[in-house]
Amino acid sequence: TAACARNENTEAAIGPDSPQVRTFAEAESRRFPGGRPVAYELTAAQSDVDLAGTRTAAWLYNTQLPGPVVRANVGDRVQVRCRNQLPDPTTVHWHGLAIRNDMDGVPDVTQAPIPAGDEFVYDFIPPDPGTYWYHTHGDLQRGRGLYGALIVDDPAAPANYDAEFVVVLSDWLTDRTPTQVFDELRGGRMASMPDMTSAALGGDAGDVRYPVYLVNGRTPADPVVFTARAGQRARIRLINAGDDTAFRVALGGHRLTVTDTDGFPVEPVDTDSVLIGMGERYDAVVTLQDGVFPLVAVAEGKGAQGFAVVRTGGGAAPAPTVMPAELTAPPLTVADLQATEAARLPVLDPAVTLEASLGGDMNAYSWTVNGQAYPDHTPLTVHSDQRVRLVYTNKTMMWHPMHLHGHTFAVARMDGSGPRKDTVIVLPGQTVAADIDTTNPGQWITHCHNDYHLAAGMATIFSYV
Numbered sequence: 001t002a003a004c005a006r007n008e009n010t011e012a013a014i015g016p017d018s019p020q021v022r023t024f025a026e027a028e029s030r031r032f033p034g035g036r037p038v039a040y041e042l043t044a045a046q047s048d049v050d051l052a053g054t055r056t057a058a059w060l061y062n063t064q065l066p067g068p069v070v071r072a073n074v075g076d077r078v079q080v081r082c083r084n085q086l087p088d089p090t091t092v093h094w095h096g097l098a099i100r101n102d103m104d105g106v107p108d109v110t111q112a113p114i115p116a117g118d119e120f121v122y123d124f125i126p127p128d129p130g131t132y133w134y135h136t137h138g139d140l141q142r143g144r145g146l147y148g149a150l151i152v153d154d155p156a157a158p159a160n161y162d163a164e165f166v167v168v169l170s171d172w173l174t175d176r177t178p179t180q181v182f183d184e185l186r187g188g189r190m191a192s193m194p195d196m197t198s199a200a201l202g203g204d205a206g207d208v209r210y211p212v213y214l215v216n217g218r219t220p221a222d223p224v225v226f227t228a229r230a231g232q233r234a235r236i237r238l239i240n241a242g243d244d245t246a247f248r249v250a251l252g253g254h255r256l257t258v259t260d261t262d263g264f265p266v267e268p269v270d271t272d273s274v275l276i277g278m279g280e281r282y283d284a285v286v287t288l289q290d291g292v293f294p295l296v297a298v299a300e301g302k303g304a305q306g307f308a309v310v311r312t313g314g315g316a317a318p319a320p321t322v323m324p325a326e327l328t329a330p331p332l333t334v335a336d337l338q339a340t341e342a343a344r345l346p347v348l349d350p351a352v353t354l355e356a357s358l359g360g361d362m363n364a365y366s367w368t369v370n371g372q373a374y375p376d377h378t379p380l381t382v383h384s385d386q387r388v389r390l391v392y393t394n395k396t397m398m399w400h401p402m403h404l405h406g407h408t409f410a411v412a413r414m415d416g417s418g419p420r421k422d423t424v425i426v427l428p429g430q431t432v433a434a435d436i437d438t439t440n441p442g443q444w445i446t447h448c449h450n451d452y453h454l455a456a457g458m459a460t461i462f463s464y465v
């Protein structure tokens with residue numbers, strides 16, 4: 001396991017308990033005077049979940065799938081008490097938030113895992129508004145159900161929408177645990193991979209066909225129904241909490257105006273559908289038509305879909321197998337997006353360029369960064385107050401949605417127009433460079449958000465020294 005991750009760093013590494021992290025936290029409190037205290041409790045425990053009449057074993061927060069929405073304003077003092085009633089140690093990670101390092105929730109990197117029967121209070125200030133999420137960072141725990149939406153509102157920017165649909169997409173195992181699937185992958189029992197080729201972008205987007213794909217914890221047979229009135233503007237917050245599944249999402253009868261990705265604004269762009277990798281978020285605004293409409297999330301390359309209903313008027317619900325015409329055109333991807341002026345990083349030559357070469361050995365089911373399978377790793381070292389370019393190069397045949405903790409990078413482009421992201425799909429054979437301003441000292445994991453790939457080693461540490 002990851003027990004030795006910290007020890008491999010040099011003595012000079014700025015760890016979660018370093019004075020620099022306290023200084024960062026103090027600066028955040030000064031930056032946001034008068035933040036309200038906001039308290040949540042998340043009890044992680046074994047539980048059953050009812051999927052269209054079938055009980056299936058799960059690990060849940062507060063017995064809900066997904067867990068409760070955690071919501072606060074920018075600058076609030078958020079305290080979340082996590083009670084661990086699982087049989088195993090766990091942590092909670094606040095995906096996408098640039099918070100103090102010691103609250104980042106990565107076992108053996110930013111904290112000791114919370115032992116079974118114990119608890120831990122996460123205490124942080126969300127610095128940026130937007131759509132985020134939280135999830136366990138324990139080994140292959142996420143796919144059992146330990147995830148939920150995390151919404152940060154900006155009290156200074158009034159909502160320009162009438163209705164809000166928080167849409168958490170996931171893949172769900174009914175007959176096995178993620179650990180059992182991982183053992184099958186490791187044992188080569190899935191080695192004759194069924195065709196998982198993405199119709200949208202090519203390459204294999206996942207390793208595993210799931211029995212069912214969920215929208216807000218509901219199966220297509222018993223879908224969640226979002227209600228609003230015709231003519232209202234709805235903000236749809238899409239979150240891909242899946243372990244191994246990228247989704248292509250459309251709302252039948254509507255065009256989506258994409259306004260944000262990974263919590264940060266983009267120049268609004270209209271599209272029929274969006275492609276969302278594991279860990280990513282897309283926010284879209286739609287003006288709702290009158291009727292009943294399918295919200296479809298196609299599991300790329302897997303021949304099945306998640307399904308929900310948007311209802312503004314009378315009429316029968318569409319069939320859960322419906323394929324809206326909006327899904328025939330190519331989906332919007334990160335290449336179609338530009339950061340708004342205010343969200344851009346200034347154009348600067350990077351002081352440091354770091355390579356993260358993504359590799360794998362399919363026979364061993366080992367996935368690597370720079371030839372090492374985590375927890376083996378050579379840290380990518382940086383100093384504070386630098387512009388760093390982190391170059392992810394995918395030398396494998398599969399997609400890897402690469403995520404960096406503690407920062408929202410800019411997808412590198414010559415003109416500085418690249419959207420701000422914390423998770424970005426790197427397609428087979430491709431390179432994506434992430435420009436980062438090193439303003440948040442600590443030890444930060446960067447990893448593939450395919451949970452099997454993370455478990456098989458596709459991670460390293462972005463290390464302030």
Ligand code: C2O
Binds near residue numbers: 403445447
């Ligand atoms: Cu959303 Cu390290 O994860």
Ligand code: CU
Binds near residue numbers: 399449450458
């Ligand atoms: Cu991967």
